[in-house]
Amino acid sequence: MEKPLPQSGLVGEKPNYGGTGWHVFINLFLSVILLSTATLGALFFHPLLLLLALPSLYFLVKAFLWMKGGMLEEKVKIRDELIKFVHPKEGCRVLDVGTGGGLLAIGFAKALENCEVVGIDVWMKLGGGTTIKTAERNAEIEGVAGKVRFEVGDARKIPYPDGYFDIVCGSFVVHVIRKGRERALREMVRVLKPGGKLALIEPKREAWTKWKVNDELKAMLEELELENVKFHPISISYPRRRNVYLIYGEKAKG
Numbered sequence: 672m673e674k675p676l677p678q679s680g681l682v683g684e685k686p687n688y689g690g691t692g693w694h695v696f697i698n699l700f701l702s703v704i705l706l707s708t709a710t711l712g713a714l715f716f717h718p719l720l721l722l723l724a725l726p727s728l729y730f731l732v733k734a735f736l737w738m739k740g741g742m743l744e745e746k747v748k749i750r751d752e753l754i755k756f757v758h759p760k761e762g763c764r765v766l767d768v769g770t771g772g773g774l775l776a777i778g779f780a781k782a783l784e785n786c787e788v789v790g791i792d793v794w795m796k797l798g799g800g801t802t803i804k805t806a807e808r809n810a811e812i813e814g815v816a817g818k819v820r821f822e823v824g825d826a827r828k829i830p831y832p833d834g835y836f837d838i839v840c841g842s843f844v845v846h847v848i849r850k851g852r853e854r855a856l857r858e859m860v861r862v863l864k865p866g867g868k869l870a871l872i873e874p875k876r877e878a879w880t881k882w883k884v885n886d887e888l889k890a891m892l893e894e895l896e897l898e899n900v901k902f903h904p905i906s907i908s909y910p911r912r913r914n915v916y917l918i919y920g921e922k923a924k925g
């Protein structure tokens with residue numbers, strides 16, 4: 672990389688990289704359902720059902736933590752960290768898979784003068800509250816509207832030829848793909864050039880999507896022709912202080 676990366680400062684109108692509203696809603700909803708079941712169950716069926724009030728408290732606390740905010744600043748911080756780690760070169764082609772509001776794609780477009788940056792997503796209805804229009808508006812707000820494009824595209828069938836990109840990245844997307852997760856990873860590697868870099872930010876684990884950053888994942892990535900695979904921890908504070916992982920690998924030169 673020829674020059675130091677500019678920091679993605681947030682001045683004036685702020686971009687929308689996905690709100691916390693959905694997380695607040697779902698946690699409050701689960702809390703209310705469990706509390707009602709605990710109360711009614713204890714009254715009409717068995718007193719032990721009152722124990723369900725404990726997980727209800729857990730979801731209530733989680734809803735409160737999501738409400739506290741600070742997510743936008745954290746998202747910008749982790750995107751800067753990913754871009755620094757990947758060390759992109761001028762002239763490179765970058766793909767952001769599951770781009771949502773365009774977080775990483777816009778970050779790369781800001782960091783490089785001359786680049787081809789694409790963000791793809793299926794923009795799921797319950798996938799974080801963003802649409803292709805949100806991503807395009809964010810690119811305008813961040814001053815890179817002409818330098819990045821957004822397209823509808825599924826991670827499991829990426830609409831680009833083999834070896835097209837120098838960098839394929841994604842944040843908080845692979846763990847949400849429950850059906851065809853391995854296919855999605857295979858596709859990401861397929862569209863990378865030999866020597867190209869894969870960089871994903873994902874939580875350490877998530878029980879309900881059966882996701883784990885562990886030796887099994889490392890072995891799977893190595894089987895997909897990736898070398899120098901590493902998991903780099905990044906500390907974030909939403910909805911609580913925790914480590915997420917930058918999952919990194921380079922496509923074998925063959």
Ligand SMILES: C[S@@+](CC[C@H](N)C(=O)[O-])C[C@H]1O[C@@H](n2cnc3c(N)ncnc32)[C@H](O)[C@@H]1O
Pocket residue numbers: 688689746768769770771772773774791792793794795798799801824825826827841842843844847848
């Ligand atoms: C938690 S959001 C993360 C968005 C963005 N990367 C960010 O960090 O702000 C997950 C995104 O993955 C997208 N997604 C889920 N399954 C996908 C798939 N099979 N192909 C492409 N995008 C997908 C959702 O529509 C959603 O926008």
